[in-house]
Structures are given as structure tokens and as C-alpha cells.
Amino acid sequence: MVLLAASICTKAGKPLVSRQFVEMTRSRIEGLLASFPKLIGAGKQHTFVETDTVRYVYQPFDKLYMVLLTTKASNILEDLETLRLFSRVIPEYCKTVDEKEVFEHAFELLAAFDEIVALGYKENVNLAQIRTYTEMDSHDERVHDAMRQCQEREAKDRMKQRAKELDLQKRAQRAAGGSKSYGSSTGISSNMYSSSSADKTPDITPTPVTYSTNNTTSTIRPSTTGKAMKLGTKGKNVETFVDQLKSEGEIVANTVPVITGAGGAVTKHKTQSISLPDTEKGEIHLKQEEKLTVRCGRDGGLENLEVHGMIMLRVKSEQYGRILVAVDNKESRNIQLQTHPNIDKKLFTNESLIGLKNADRPFPVNQEVGVLKWRYTSTDSKEIPLTINCWPNETPNGGCDVNIEYELQNRNLVLKDVQISVPLPSGGQTPVIGKIDGDYQFDNRKTTLIWTLPVIDQSNSEGALEFSIRGKSADFFPIQVDFVAETGYCDIKVADVKSVDNRKSVTYSSESQLIVDKYEYV
């Protein structure tokens, strides 16, 4: 079971690239590789050669050989399996398998070879995993980087603020001759919000959005429910552009977002939260957003489910700034709720009302500020909103029949734009679809099969897909799921918005959505 080296040689016997997995001297490996082409007899129907000391197992390409050197007691079945993997790796990095390409991509090949064999023993990897390993794209690293950036920004902001304060202080001292009244807080600044919330979940840091401070109240209409806006994914630049036009007195039709949204629906970015077009938002706008992270085992069983929720408030003008938001929490599950430090905690726990600690201050104007967040984790497999069951069956001729079915466990949810992406073994094969509920796309470049369903609700809470392709059962994971929903996962809702002074209801607009951050079966 000891693999000594993996090499690529030309047919003439010049070794191009070779990686040794055990200690051996250079002259030894070069000698072994040099004698290899002379040992191959023509017209043989087998692809191994043995000498007194080693065994060569090889796979011929057009102009090259992929050779594995093993000991003579090595397990041939295992070696052949490994060789197959090695030969599939080469076309992965080289467009054409020839000397020049191999040399150009020598280092990528070496890195991939390293992933297949460790100290002469084969690792249990497939092609998709090798790709992930060599790409080195780490979620943890991104998180870490984001965190570091946040900290840096925070530090910078603090510095600025401090400088401003000092400046003010100096000026005040100069003007008033020493009255030291800089104790008053500057209120809630978005900087503080972003920094404090970034500490734990930097992913969903709300970025402050600058709106035009034009107070053209007459043109603003109270927003409707905004269902049609669900698809709206237009870029910010469009929004600001429209805003600007309006501020200049142009009338812009509300149908625009629908048109632009329809085209972009297929390629939506999942991390970019969807928001209503600005015109649809009222003076007081509440946005409720939940992000779902699910990781399940391929044989069922939930490894991890995590929901991060947040309510964000935006007030357009100062006159609506002093409000209280009533929250209706019907959740019986163990959900951790957390309010912003500037929110009156007592008020919230006793009366489920969100308001500022200092009731005299208004909420900051024209800024989206997070006021409440919650987090829920579970490992109970009943909590999975949409279960996927994937059964690959290997057939004797090397093929694989795959049955995938989904089931909507949480019947209250209406999932939209559902995409279930199944990775396929590479090699340029197209899957043969047997039976399908819904639609599918085959992404040739990434070799993934994307099963799309526009809506999953009570009426079609179960569905299945069958296809067959050449491959192994391990090739079809991880399966990734993506969808959006308008109802939240946790039963938390904004019930009302009241004015601080007279506790009367105020008109407000709201939107709510559930999006998938990461949902995969591994």
C-alpha cells in the first residue's frame, strides 16, 4: 500500500513532473523513471510493469504517461483506483495533455497530487474535494478578514470621533472660556451600531445607506404591502438615480423595479438582502430579515441549524423619530433576543416595546439602524425547513442512478425561487433526467445540476428528481439549497408602531424576508 511517487513522463521517457511521497534520493527516482519507457512492451493489454524492486502502474495519454511507482507488495486494486483519480486530475488543470501545458501548470498539478496521497497512503478524496482543497477558499478566513476590517474601521472611526470631540472641546473652551459641557452624548451614531453589532456577526453588518436629505414630503405616499417588489434586486445606483430624479421633480413610474427585477431574478446574490424600492417605503420603515444557515449530513441528521434575525428601522424625518415599536413574539422555542444597547431593555422585556433609553431623543434620521436581533440554533432534525434526501445507487456498469426528493417540513412556509444544486462528477457528461418535479438546468462549467422550483408550499410539499450519470455515490455531495421566503422562520413580528408622546399608532411600512446564507447537505 505504499505509493512511492506520481509522475508525468513523455512517451520518450523524459520525466516532466514528479512528486515523491516517501524519502528517496534524486538519482534513484530519476533512474527509475528513465528506465520506465524501456520496460513497456508494445501491444500489451495491461498497464503495469514490474521490475525486481518496484512496480510501475501507468495510464497512457496522447503524448504522455501518467505513472505511479509503487512497491511490489502494494495493493494493485487500490493503486489503480488512485491512478484513475490522478489521470482525472490532469485534464482538470491542463487544457490539452501535452508537455507544454503540463510544464505550465506543474505547480497546480503538484498541489493536487499532494492532496491525493499522504506519506504513500491514498487519501479518501474525490475530484470535487481536491478542487476545494487546492482553491483554498476558506469561509473562516473570509470571516476573519471581515472582522479585522471592521475592527480597523471601528478604530479609525473612534479616532475621528475623538478628534472631533477634542476639536469641539477646544472650540468651546475658546468660546465660552472653559465651560466643560461635553458630557452629553451625541446620540446614536451609525458608527457605533455597526461596530457593536459586527463583533459577533460581521456578516450581516448593516451598511449605512445615505439617502438624499431632501424633505419633499408631499410626494411621499404611504407604502402598500409591496408584494410585487419581491423580485426587485436592482442595484443601489439605480435607486439613487431614481431618487435624484424625483428630487428634481420628475415623475418616475413605479413599474420600473418590476421590469428590471424580472430579468435579474435568476442570478440573484444571496448575501445581498432584498429591499423595497425607496419610493414604496413609508416615513417609518421596518425591515425584518432572517438568515438561515443549515448543514445536514448526507445520511440525514441535522449537524447545525442557525437563524440570525434582525429588525431594522429607518425613519425619514425627525418628526417621526420619537416612536416605539411593538413587537409580537409568539415564539415558544428557545430564542435568544438581543436589543441594541441604546434601546430601553426594561421597556422591551415588560411591554415588548422598542424605544430609546433616552425617550427624548429621536431615532437617527435616514439611516437604517438595527434595533433588535435574535439568534436561534438547533440540531433537531425536525427543525429543518426543507429536507433533501439524496440516494445515489451505483449500478454495476460504473453508472449511478440518483434519486433526490425534498419535503417541506414547516408547512407554514412558502419558499420561492428554490434552487437545489447537485454537483456532478466531471468529465463532460450530461446527466440523463428520468423524472422531475419542476425544472432543471445543467451548468456545464461547474458540472452542477440545478433543480429549480419557483414555489414550494403546502400544495407541493414533496417532490422528486431522478437522473443517472456515470460516477460514484460520493460525487453528488455537497448539495446546496437556496430559496427566499416572505414569512420568517421565527414567529416574531412587528405588531405596531406608536408615537412616544401619545402612544397612538403611526402609519408605517414593513417588509419581512427569510434568506438562505448557507444551506447544504454534505
Next chain:
Amino acid sequence: MSIAEQPCYTLINTSQDLEPPTEMQLREDLEKGNDKAKAEALRKLIVMMLNGEKFPSLLMIIIRYVMPSQNHTIKKLLLIFWEIVPKHTGDGKLLQEMILVCDAYRKDLQHPNEFIRGSTLRFLCKLKEPELLEPLMPSIRACIEYRHAYVRRNAVLAIFTIYKNFDFLIPDAPELIGKFLDVEQDMSCRRNAFMMLIHVDQERALNYLSNVIDQVNSFGDILQLVIVELIYKVCHSNPSERARFIRCIYNLLNSSSQAVRYEAAGTLITLSSAPTAVRAASACYIDLIIKESDNNVKLIVLDRLIALKDIAAHERILQELVMDILRVLASPDIEVRKKTLQLSYDLVTSKTINEMVLVLKKEVSKTHNEQDSEDVEKYKQLLVRTLHQCTMKFPDVANTIIPVLIEFLADKNELAALDVLVFIRDVMQKLSNLKDLIVQRLLDICGQIKSVKVLRATLWLLGEYCSSIEDIQNVMTFIRQSLGDLPIVDDEIRRSAGETKDEQDISMSAPVQRLVTADGTYATQSAFMSTNAMDKKTLNGPANDRNRQPSLRTFLLDGDFFIGAALSTSLCKLVIRYMNLENDSIKQNRFCAEAMFIIASILHLGRTSLSSKPMNEDDYDRMLMCVRLLNERLPITFQIFGHDCRTALAEMLTIKAQEQKEIEKKLSKEKAATVEPDDPIRFTQLLSSNEFDEKEDILDLTLKQAIGTIGKKDENIFSSSILSKVTQLTGFSDPVYAEAYVNVNQYDIVLDVLIVNQTSDTLQNLTLELATLGDLKLVEKPPSITMAPHDFTNIKANIKVTSTENGIIFGNIVYDITGSQSDRNCVVLNDIHIDIMDYIVTGICTDNEFRQMWIEFEWENKIVVNTTIRDLHLYLTYLLKSTNMRCLTPEKALSGDCGFMAANLYAKSIFGEDVLANVSIEKSAIHADAPVTGHIRIRAKSQGMALSMGDKINMTQKTGFKGVSLTQK
């Protein structure tokens, strides 16, 4: 340590057309470039370093400007860079800069990116400097508990290698890993951890295994494989444990992974030699062969079965399974079939022979239906040979086999048919009770034979073995029929002139004639067949039988008069036998006259221009001799033809059989354990714990062999003494004296050069400059040194060899003298000739292979024998000894003294090149003192090989005769 001796993990070869960048360019890119430029420069740098260049000045640049980069590609490239970069100064101390590198790796081990952590850990497996590893230990320990399995599994490997090399760095590693194994879930991590325990702490590994032994079947294949390995190792070092694991191994025989089954079967056999175990293992092997579609697997597993057969105790069990083994014949690959047939032949016993013959007969009939391809032909031949061998071993089955085989004679396939004829000859000679049956069968089939070679041999068989008047007459009738109307010449002239009454005859024979004269090859023969077939269709009647071109005549008209000569001899024999049986002298004379008439007609035909090729003199002489013999009827010639020929054949066959037996005996002798008189006697009861001591662990053994750490054993310590290989490079009065010891390893040559400063000056920058001629390459340049007055030193140089050719190493030594203003001094070295005999080993090949290669090889070198040796045998032995070649011509054929000798020689180079030689030498009969004359022809695939072998022989002829003539006295 030089590069050649260090472990090497990476090889990248440059493409020639690439312009190597200068050091300045590289420095510029590494220092100022963006990430992409840096990566590109680093790539180039690594490739250049791998090809032997050194850039010590760039080390600091890389540490300062490249190391801080967070780019993943650069990080990966750096890992390879640090792997190959020299980490020591010239005097063996660790470079100061490496401490900085080490710190960077400590950071990478705490990097949030799991892949960077993992690959860094993997790199650490290759690091051999405990000073560098020590500060990293806490980080490595931390990695073993990291969230990602990728990091954990590489951390385990890092700990494994570090513990193996420097156990003081992490003395508690086995314990740590043991605990890790208990909680770990990931299969790869568990495998690696388990593997480590196997190698460093078997006790712990065993304990773990005993705990989980019930779940083994549910583990993944990679884990199962190392479990099998553990069991193998444990049972090797501690056989008393065997009982615990037999059950487990047996379960693994039914694992879902074929690889595990294969490995388990191998281990089961080493664990127990009980018949049940061996049977289970062999059954598993056979099952693997049948189920796996890959030919590689089939061949290698068959090899395992063959090895199993060689153990006497196991052979009996395999004999029971021979019918199962025969199922492998369903595979289409000829190599697999060949091995299977050989194995089953070796295993067949009187119990199973009947069944086996049945299977083989079925296979034979299958081949009749299969499409003709080269492989099918060869397979038929193999089947015939195996059946032949079976009959020789178990004569009882002959009468069932013969009818099947005789069918082959009518086949177009010559290969199988010729083998059948050889087989029939053997049977006729040995099993005389079957003679009549075979003759009958041959007479039945001989009309349908289409190949001239087959027909010739058949005629010989009939001539030799017909023993009753009736048979003889039948043969005669057949000959007459197949020759057509006699005399042939008249008949042919008549035909071509169109004088026949029958018009159809003209239409038929005319095209035949034309075809024959157009070209005289076999293509015409098939043309005949098709004309015949056409005729059959058009004419469709027995009346025209006579007019069809008879087969013997076809061959003769094609110019193949060799068959005429063979026919004449057979006719003579038939006449002799007829005369012995028939007393009526009229009949005797009539028969004799008829035979003479036939021969005479053929002779006549050969002298005309009717046949496409004229008859050669040998055939003419032979036929004339037959006519004369029949004419004179001397008892002595009758005795020779009728009796002595057969005795000679019998003698040849017995000698062949004897040789075969001797070879077999030799093999079985090798198999039988030789017990020397003073060997200790072992009592199993007293030896339970260390029974396996003398057998080495096969896994470790093969690994050591493969990486070349096991040196070749010196067979003769005196003849290959180091001193005999020392070459003097400079003169004794040169300012620098040098001599080299040339040590030839398998693929490289190490020159160990002793250099002595004979002056009283200090020599600076003394450099040994070497260059090579031929297929040799200097691996690295030896460094410059400074030598004190009258000092001496050793310099080593490695030279790589890639093929067998005469190589020359030449060079000089240059140096400066301290304080002197003159130019550099130079001493030219004597050339070192590399002897190709170090690469030539005796090989073995069959006669057929030899002939095949003789035809194929392109290069021939003819050497005239020029020697003072006066004895043919002595010359041959001398030649064999000095060229490492093996004589393929059997001893018996060379014995005796007839004044001339021809022999075939064969050898192989360690690079797999074949070299053939044919010696034909003679000695003048008149002058007893005259030396041997003649020539040697060498053939090889490559020119270099043929030339250098020729040079070698010329050299030995020149230098060697003194020694030989001395021994002669």
C-alpha cells in the same frame, strides 16, 4: 550532503526553449512586483533550483518581500521553495535566516484558513531540522483539535513524522494520538492516526483495534486497509496474537471493497497455513480475478496464486480449485489466458485432468467461432500447447484430445497447426497404440490442408508412420490425387496450349496460369482457392474433380520445391515399408516405379520455366538422391531411411525430455528447503514467540528495495575489491595528484576522487572540473576547495547514467597558488572509461523470442574473431565470461568436436535493452595449432548498444588472450 543524496520530493523539468531569467530579473520581480509577478518569479526560481542552480543571495529577498504576502498561490509556492532550498551552510550549520522562516510558519499554523494550516502541516512532514520544528510544536499540538478535519488529519501526519524522526520533541505523541483516535469521527483522520500508531506504538493500536473489532466491517475502506496492515505486522512480530485476529481478517474477506479483500486474503495466508484459511484466501483471489475487469488486477492476482502454488503445503489446496481457476479463461486478454493455462497445467492432477480437458476442448471449439485476430490465433496455439503438455503428463486422455486437435490442420492458422503436428509427432513416438487412429485421421484431413508448411509436415508424418499396406496405398492415392495428372510438365503444357477437349478446362486453367506467373506469393494461392470455389459453383459436378488444380501441384507451380523434396523422402520411406510388407515382387516394382515416376515428374517440372521460381540445388540433389535410392535399393540406404531416421528422432526427443526434466528438477530443488548439516533444528514448541524472526516483514522489505536502500551484495569480495576499480588520474610528479574510485550503482556512478597537494604552497579555489561524453550527465558540480601544503582531501561527484553505452568522463583540476601572480594552473586528468559490463546482466529468452528479436533489431555489428585461443569451447566460455552473456544453444548441441561451432548468445542491460549475438567459429582441420577463426554478429535495437558491445568484445580479444593462453598451458 550533496543534492544527490538528499531526499527529493519534487521533480520539474524545464522545457528547453525557455530562456532562464537572470538573478537580477528575479530579484527585481520578487522585490517590487505585484502578487502575480512575485508568484511567477518564484515559480521560475523553484524550477531553476530544482535543476541544480543555487541562489543563496535571494533567500533574504524572499523572506523580506515575498513571505509577508497573504496570497494563497504564493503561500503554496513558498512551501515548495522551503522544501528544496538548502537549509545549511557549507559546514553543516543551520542558516540563521531559517529562524525567520520558522516564525512565519508558526503564524501560518494559526492561520484562519484551514487549507493553509493543512498544507503547512504537510510541509512540516518533510522538514528534518529539529531546531526549526521545536518552536512550532505548541501550534502543531493545537491544530490537532481544530474544527476542520483537513487540518486535523494533516496535523496527525506531522506529529507522526516528527515523532518518528525526533521523538524528544513530542515524547507523548502516541498517547496524544491514542486519545485523539478515541474521539475522532472523520475517517481520514482516524486512518492517519491509526497508521501512526501501527508504526510507533503497536500495543496501543492493538488495544484500540480490540475495542472496535466488532465495528470493523462498517469502517471505510481506507481504514480497513490499515487495519489489515496492522494485523499483518503484529502477527509478524508477535505470532501468539494471531488467534485474536483470524476472525476479523476472515470477515474482511467479505468486505465491500475489493482492495480490502485482496489485502485480507494475502494476510490470511501469512496468518495461518491451515487448509481452510488457504482455501478461503485462494477462493477470494479467484473471485477477484473473475469479477475485476481490469487486466492489471487479473495478472497480479494470478501472480499471487502462482506464488501460493510454489508452497508445497498449499499446492494441494489449489489443486482442488483448478476448475475455478479455469473460469478465468473467459477473459479476452492473451497474457491473462497464458498465465491461467500455465497455472492450471501445473496444478492439474489425475483426478481433475478429465474435467480440465473437457473445458479446454470447449474453449477450442469456441475459438473456431471467434473472429480471426492475432490474439485468437495465439490463444489457439496456447490451447494446443497446453493440451499437448497434458497428454504428455497423462497419456490416457490422448485419444479424446487428438480428434479435436487434428481439426486444426485444416485451419488457415499455421501457428496452431504446426504445434498440433509437433504434438502428433510426440504422441506417435511415445504412444504407439494410437498410431493407427492418428494415421486414419490424418488421411481423412489431409485433403483439406491449405498451408504448405502443414502439408509438408503431414506428409512426413504419413511417410514415417504408415505401417499397413492399406494405409500406404491410401497415402499413395492421396499423393496422386493431389498432384493431378502425371507427368506434370506435359499436362501443364497441354493445359496452357488449350489442347484439352473440355472448354471449361481452358477457361479455368488459363487464369490460373496467369495468376501464378504474375507473382509467386501466397496471394496467388488464395486466388486459386477462389477460382476453385467459383468453379465449384459454376460446374458443380463430381466429373470436374480431376480438372481442379490439385493442392500439391499448386505448391509446386508456386516454386515451393521444398515440399517436393519432403514428398520424395516420404515416398522412399513408403516404398521401403511396402517392400517389407508385400512379398509379391511385381507389386513391389510397380509401387516403386510409381514413386520414381512421381519424383521424376517433379524434377522435370523444376527444370522447366513453368513454375514461378526455379528449383534450388539442394532440393534437386535431395530428389535425385531419392530416385537413386529407389533405383539401387541398397540395404544400407534402406536401413538408414527406414530405421535409423526414426532412432535419431527418438534420441532427440528423449534428450529434449531429459532437459525439460532437469529444468523441472532444478526448480523443485530450489523450492525444496535445503537444510545444511549444521543448521539448527527448530522445535515449534520451544520457538513459539519468535517463529517468524528470520522472515522479514514483506511490506518493509519491498519499500526498502524500492527506494534503493538495500545495497547489492558483493558476490566475490576479492575480485570486485575496491582497489581494482581505482583509476589513476594524474601523474605522480604532477603538482596535484588525483585518483578516483569509480563506484557504479544501478543508475548512477559515484566518483570518489582523492586529491593530494604535492606542493608546499596553499592551493586556492581548487576545482575539479568534469565533463562527460556519451549518455552520462553530471548531477552537480563539485565545490571549490582550498588545500594546505601537502594536504589531501576527497571529493565526490555524482554522474547519472541513462542507457548502456560506453561513456567517458574527462576533466581537469584548476587552482590558484597563494601569492603568485600567474594565471590559474591546470592539471589535465586521465580519461575514465565506464565499462558497460557493469550494466549488462545475463538474461534468458526462448529460441522463438530470440529469432523474433533477431529479425526485428536494426543494428548489427559484425566482428571478426581474432584470437590466439585454439579451442572452440574454450573460446566460447571465455567470450561468455567476459561479456556476461548467456548461451542459448543447449549444451548437448555444442558437445562433440566437429571443427566448427554456432551458438546464440543473449544478455540484457539493466535499462531493459536486449542484446543478441550469434557466434559462428571454426577451426582449421589441417593445422591443429591454428587459432579459432570466424565471426560474431551482434544485434541490438539501438546503435549505441551494438557498437559498445562490439567494442567490448574487441577489447577482450585484445587484452584477454594472454590470460587465457596461460590457463591453457
